[in-house]
Amino acid sequence: MFYVRINKIRIVKNGELIGKGELQLMCFINHSEVSFPSLESFFETTDVDEQNKLIESAIKQVVQSRILMPIHKVKDKSIITFGDTGYIVYKANKIPTDFSIQLLGIEKDKKARNNATILKNILSKENLNTIVDNISSLVSETNPVNKAIVVLFDLVAQSILTLVSNDKDDQVGYFLSSFIRELDYPHGTRDRQDVTDLTGNMFVDYTLFGTD
Template identity: 60%
Template sequence: MFYVRLNKLRIIKNGDIIGKGEIQFMSFINQSNDSLPNLNEFFETNDEDRKKEIIKDSVSRVIQSRILMTIDKVKDKSIITFGDTGYIVYKDEKIPQDFSWQIVAVELDKKTRDNAALIKSVLTDSNVDTITKGIQALAKASNPVSGAVVELSKLVVGVILDIAKNKKDDQIGYYLTSFIEKLDYPNGIRDRQDIPDLTGNMFVDYSIFGYQDYAVEAVENLKPL
């Protein structure tokens, strides 16, 4: 099994001039070998309309996969904890060879958007064109489908940040990082505190924990006589 746990977030400024704000945190985690239905078809077809249909479906799936947390009345210099055991934002049955992680923190002045509302906001003609071109750029790679989900997730997050900016919802933080098993969690464990995000306004404490279930592995490796 494999787990990524968010232990604590430290916010320097909440983005609300009144003093307290409602902050929405979105967590996206993707492995490089993740796939989505029809991505193979995306790189095979020359039908531009079909490509856009595939992108719309894929974007919807990425948004629906997010882990969403909304915290009310966040002050400047706040420390946000998730009990004494943290909050699991990702789990898988197997330890991944690598994965990418994004945390978006946006101060919302309006009602929190649900998945359906956010999907509608993201899937404008202009945004779909931008995302389609971004994924199409991977076509030159030897295996374009590999890594397409990670790239798609990054493009979707970019659009979400643009939407927040246009709606005057302040961007509080953006944490973007990638991990490689053999380098970053060779023994299945990694624990870090107070890691700065790209804005310098949010600091992250997290734990990675993975272990091999040898009993399950033995059953999976059994060959019929």
């Protein structure tokens, strides 16, 4: 088994001008061994309409895979804990050879919690055509499905950030990290504290634990 656990999050500023705010944490995890049947089929067909349907299906799978953690009444300089055992955001039957994690901290945005709104924002005809073209260009890669998975996870995360930005809601934090088993958790475990995110506003304690 393999687990990814968030133990603690430290927030410098909560996104509100004054007082307490509501924080929405969203976690995406993807790895090269995740099953995306629609992407496998995508690279086996040249029918444009079928490709559009398959990419739409894959994007829906990514959006539905996110873990939501609403945190209420968050002040500046808050420390958020999840009991004394942390919060598991991912588990698998075996230790992955590699994976990436994206943890978004967004201040009080209802739209970002609604799958239908997110999908509507991403799956316009113009966007979908662009996504299909970008994914199609990966066909010559050694493992195009793996590359496509990474692209789609990044696309969904960035779309959510754009959605809340356009609605004048604040990005509180954006933690992004990639791991390779041989390099980062050769014995199946890794434990880190106070790791800064890309904004410098959010700090994360996490644990990786796995047994073969």
